[in-house]
Amino acid sequence: GAVVSQHPSWVICKSGTSVKIECRSLDFQATTMFWYRQFPKQSLMLMATSNEGSKATYEQGVEKDKFLINHASLTLSTLTVTSAHPEDSSFYICSGGSGNTIYFGEGSWLTVV
Amino acid sequence: KNQVEQSPQSLIILEGKNCTLQCNYTVSPFSNLRWYKQDTGRGPVSLTIMTFSENTKSNGRYTATLDADTKQSSLHITASQLSDSASYICVVPRRRGSYIPTFGRGTSLIVHP
Numbered sequence: 001g002a003v004v005s006q007h008p009s010w011v012i013c014k015s016g017t018s019v020k021i022e023c024r025s026l027d028f029q030a031t032t033m034f035w036y037r038q039f040p041k042q043s044l045m046l047m048a049t050s051n052e053g054s055k056a057t058y059e060q061g062v063e064k065d066k067f068l069i070n071h072a073s074l075t076l077s078t079l080t081v082t083s084a085h086p087e088d089s090s091f092y093i094c095s096g097g098s099g100n101t102i103y104f105g106e107g108s109w110l111t112v113v
Numbered sequence: 114k115n116q117v118e119q120s121p122q123s124l125i126i127l128e129g130k131n132c133t134l135q136c137n138y139t140v141s142p143f144s145n146l147r148w149y150k151q152d153t154g155r156g157p158v159s160l161t162i163m164t165f166s167e168n169t170k171s172n173g174r175y176t177a178t179l180d181a182d183t184k185q186s187s188l189h190i191t192a193s194q195l196s197d198s199a200s201y202i203c204v205v206p207r208r209r210g211s212y213i214p215t216f217g218r219g220t221s222l223i224v225h226p
Binding site: 004034042043044046049091093097102103104107109 | 214
């Protein structure tokens with residue numbers, strides 16, 4: 001079946017640095033992918049919709065200059081957390097669709113120290 | 114107010130027992146509803162997807178029901194196993210024709226031996 005691969009699975013970075021998370025659709029083309037963050041014991045919160053070849057659409061309250069999204073190809077979307085701070089520490093997940101089904105990546109744990 | 118409400122928030126059952134999780138939604142018109150299982154620290158995995166014309170759908174020990182009139186869905190787990198311990202999430206599109214998902218907060222299920 002369709003698979004969405006996310007990398008890295010976990011990352012620790014220093015405060016003030018930037019971190020890039022990749023999301024790849026392995027056996028389907030994704031013109032649209034979604035990025036979420038999830039705090040412990042809370043539901044997934046949609047951050048932005050990544051559109052291939054155009055600008056991402058951000059949800060209200062999400063800083064587009066802080067969370068840079070690039071969707072340069074039909075199989076790859078990236079999320080870059082710029083100037084990361086400890087409060088950005090969270091579980092980040094991407095998803096992509098094929099047909100009528102949404103497939104989620106395995107998620108990326110970000111810890112900012 | 115969240116457009117997707119799940120109950121109970123958490124549930125503890127003994128291995129081998131059955132349980133039912135509830136999902137009420139207010140998104141209208143309705144097009145489809147998905148149930149996902151999310152293990153701690155992992156991305157969600159699809160269990161079922163139901164359209165407005167379907168009343169019930171099974172996937173192994175998981176059976177989902179849907180009442181589009183009352184805008185309610187349930188997920189019934191039969192003969193629970195320890196591996197069923199996870200968060201179960203109900204997802205509907207933000208609005209009809211939309212591919213942007215709206216998530217419930219999930220039900221945290223713990224199966225004890």
